Amino acid sequence: MTSVQPKPKAKKRFEVKAPEPYKFIRTLGQGRFGSVHEVSKTPSEKHFAIKILPCLSESDFEKNEHEISKLSKNQHRNVVGFVEAIEGDAAHYVVLELCSHSLHDELCETQKLDGKMDVVRVYRVMRDVLDGIAFLHSRGEIYGDLKGSNILIGKDGIAKLGDFGGVVGTGTMKTSNSAECGTMQFWAPEFFKQTGKTGKTGSSIGSFAGDMWAFGQLLLEMLTSRSWIVGGSSVEIEKSVLGFDIGSICSKEGIVGEVQILLSLLLSKNPSQRISSAELVRTNRLQSVLGPETPLSRFFAEELESARSIDMAKIESLENELQKERQERSKKHEALIKEQNEHKKTQQLLHKKEQAHQSDKNQSQVLETELSAAQEKSQNQKNTTEQPRYVPQLLHPTTPGLYSFVFTDPSHFSVNSNEIIRTEVGNKKRRKQLCSSVFLADVFTNGVISVEVTLLSLNYKGDLSFGLMDSNNLIPEVGDNLGLLVENSIGLSTRGTLWFNTPSSDSLEGCHPELKEGDCVRMEVNLDSTPRKVHFFVNGKAGKVYVSGIPSSVRIGFSVAGEGTSIRIDTFSRLSRPTPISEEMEEIEW
Numbered sequence: 120m121t122s123v124q125p126k127p128k129a130k131k132r133f134e135v136k137a138p139e140p141y142k143f144i145r146t147l148g149q150g151r152f153g154s155v156h157e158v159s160k161t162p163s164e165k166h167f168a169i170k171i172l173p174c175l176s177e178s179d180f181e182k183n184e185h186e187i188s189k190l191s192k193n194q195h196r197n198v199v200g201f202v203e204a205i206e207g208d209a210a211h212y213v214v215l216e217l218c219s220h221s222l223h224d225e226l227c228e229t230q231k232l233d234g235k236m237d238v239v240r241v242y243r244v245m246r247d248v249l250d251g252i253a254f255l256h257s258r259g260e261i262y263g264d265l266k267g268s269n270i271l272i273g274k275d276g277i278a279k280l281g282d283f284g285g286v287v288g289t290g291t292m293k294t295s296n297s298a299e300c301g302t303m304q305f306w307a308p309e310f311f312k313q314t315g316k317t318g319k320t321g322s323s324i325g326s327f328a329g330d331m332w333a334f335g336q337l338l339l340e341m342l343t344s345r346s347w348i349v350g351g352s353s354v355e356i357e358k359s360v361l362g363f364d365i366g367s368i369c370s371k372e373g374i375v376g377e378v379q380i381l382l383s384l385l386l387s388k389n390p391s392q393r394i395s396s397a398e399l400v401r402t403n404r405l406q407s408v409l410g411p412e413t414p415l416s417r418f419f420a421e422e423l424e425s426a427r428s429i430d431m432a433k434i435e436s437l438e439n440e441l442q443k444e445r446q447e448r449s450k451k452h453e454a455l456i457k458e459q460n461e462h463k464k465t466q467q468l469l470h471k472k473e474q475a476h477q478s479d480k481n482q483s484q485v486l487e488t489e490l491s492a493a494q495e496k497s498q499n500q501k502n503t504t505e506q507p508r509y510v511p512q513l514l515h516p517t518t519p520g521l522y523s524f525v526f527t528d529p530s531h532f533s534v535n536s537n538e539i540i541r542t543e544v545g546n547k548k549r550r551k552q553l554c555s556s557v558f559l560a561d562v563f564t565n566g567v568i569s570v571e572v573t574l575l576s577l578n579y580k581g582d583l584s585f586g587l588m589d590s591n592n593l594i595p596e597v598g599d600n601l602g603l604l605v606e607n608s609i610g611l612s613t614r615g616t617l618w619f620n621t622p623s624s625d626s627l628e629g630c631h632p633e634l635k636e637g638d639c640v641r642m643e644v645n646l647d648s649t650p651r652k653v654h655f656f657v658n659g660k661a662g663k664v665y666v667s668g669i670p671s672s673v674r675i676g677f678s679v680a681g682e683g684t685s686i687r688i689d690t691f692s693r694l695s696r697p698t699p700i701s702e703e704m705e706e707i708e709w
């Protein structure tokens with residue numbers, strides 16, 4: 120019997136088949152430069168996404184290597200997870216974390232239903248995107264292709280930047296080929312270089328300010344549920360971008376106050392007036408999409424009404440004034456505390472002296488031995504009752520150990536996995552250690568949150584404070600004081616002092632022993648109890664006091680003064696139940 124030879128198929132340019140040990144499951148999408156597929160890995164059966172980038176020429180090879188290198192070197196909570204890259208005969212296979220959908224899908228769904236996206240959802244997604252963009256910008260990288268289909272929503276619900284084909288470092292020129300330079304609908308006006316003929320594009324596409332324009336377009340699209348850049352051809356799109364006027368869109372859509380200012384700062388046609396990603400993170404302006412209006416936003420809205428344009432200098436000077444006022448107040452507060460502490464010390468010394476005169480020396484020795492034995496006994500008892508009885512649960516279960524941060528000034532820190540190192544101390548001319556702060560990106564409003572850190576390296580006594588602040592505060596500026604540098608904050612300093620920058624309490628010395636390198640500090644914030652509470656543990660031992668009446672929404676972070684000081688975040692979890700507060704602990708009101 121002769122076997123029938125199958126007719127040879129026409130040779131494909133590259134095979135849409137997964138490389139070993141991956142098995143093809145289904146196609147997820149098709150981009151301009153490659154297709155994306157869901158695959159499972161044998162033998163674990165874990166699912167991933169594989170992006171197939173054809174590699175048919177030298178220039179394809181370079182472009183693919185560039186994308187892979189940018190993605191693998193810039194891993195972050197808000198960047199799609201890179202697993203590995205496999206070089207095939209005619210393609211590069213990039214294995215990625217499998218995400219559930221793109222922001223573009225979500226926007227299409229909302230538009231189909233004729234609805235508007237919930238503002239909390241808008242805020243959450245855009246804050247994730249901003250953190251990702253700010254992270255890239257802090258490393259001198261431009262994202263270059265921000266749009267809904269490049270924002271992927273992970274299985275963990277976190278928005279991440281995907282598709283690193285557009286990423287370039289500063290100083291790198293991009294080609295003028297629009298197919299390789301992001302998507303025209305998201306191009307900033309300055310990228311359309313008018314040469315007399317419309318449709319001609321500039322030679323350098325992509326800048327930090329260009330990323331912020333695209334961020335603004337995306338935010339506007341999410342808030343209004345429609346895209347404002349229209350047109351089917353490049354000429355029409357160019358016309359639409361150059362004629363774009365955020366002022367008239369805001370009045371048409373009834374967008375006022377802080378949100379209008381935010382959009383105007385992002386969608387300013389002048390790139391030098393556009394807000395930077397670092398400034399947007401620092402000022403926390405994005406939070407305005409959540410409303411409600413503040414007196415400051417009303418002031419700005421009135422200003423806008425009359426001027427119809429944003430006076431950047433005025434905004435900056437207002438913010439500087441506000442900041443100065445805060446710093447003055449916090450200096451006064453600190454001086455007052457110092458004075459009170461000095462007074463307390465003198466009083467205590469006088470009291471001790473009096474006691475020494477009155478008592479018999481021998482009797483006092485007997486008493487002291489009895490006292491220390493009793494203290495030891497009670498400490499032992501305390502330790503047994505304070506064993507943590509909770510089941511830790513990671514807040515970001517799919518990316519255990521990787522957290523994202525908000526910095527006073529990212530250039531003052533370097534982050535290596537969960538280790539945060541203070542690299543710069545600011546204005547060295549002043550020969551002073553200037554304090555800088557770093558916060559976990561999350562704002563907490565409920566639950567029992569436990570954050571445990573190890574002090575890896577301390578530069579000098581009292582150079583670090585670990586605590587929380589009211590999330591309504593702006594991220595503080597670099598400054599002279601420790602504490603968290605702002606009002607409505609508390610922190611445990613490495614001197615063992617509990618700092619209070621609160622309306623009703625003074626800082627307390629000796630709450631814990633002085634902290635040293637290698638010590639492990641845990642802060643437990645209970646936002647579910649009435650009143651809300653926070654307490655600290657050093658190497659498992661609770662302090663003498665706990666704080667009640669903390670704000671309903673808080674940020675957790677550090678203020679660091681010493682150059683080279685480093686901390687590691689060991690656990691960051693939600694506890695199923697709070698650690699009981701011992702009756703011996705004193706309650707101090709916020």
Ligand SMILES: Nc1ncnc2c1ncn2[C@@H]1O[C@H](COP(=O)(O)OP(=O)(O)OP(=O)(O)O)[C@@H](O)[C@H]1O
Pocket residue numbers: 147148149150151152153154155168170199215216217218219220221264268269271281282
């Ligand atoms: N890691 C992933 N997990 C799940 N889906 C993904 C993943 N990466 C990409 N996708 C899906 O595949 C589609 C194609 O992605 P790709 O990045 O190749 O192109 P694009 O962004 O849609 O288009 P363009 O190439 O024009 O930028 C995306 O729209 C997205 O829906």
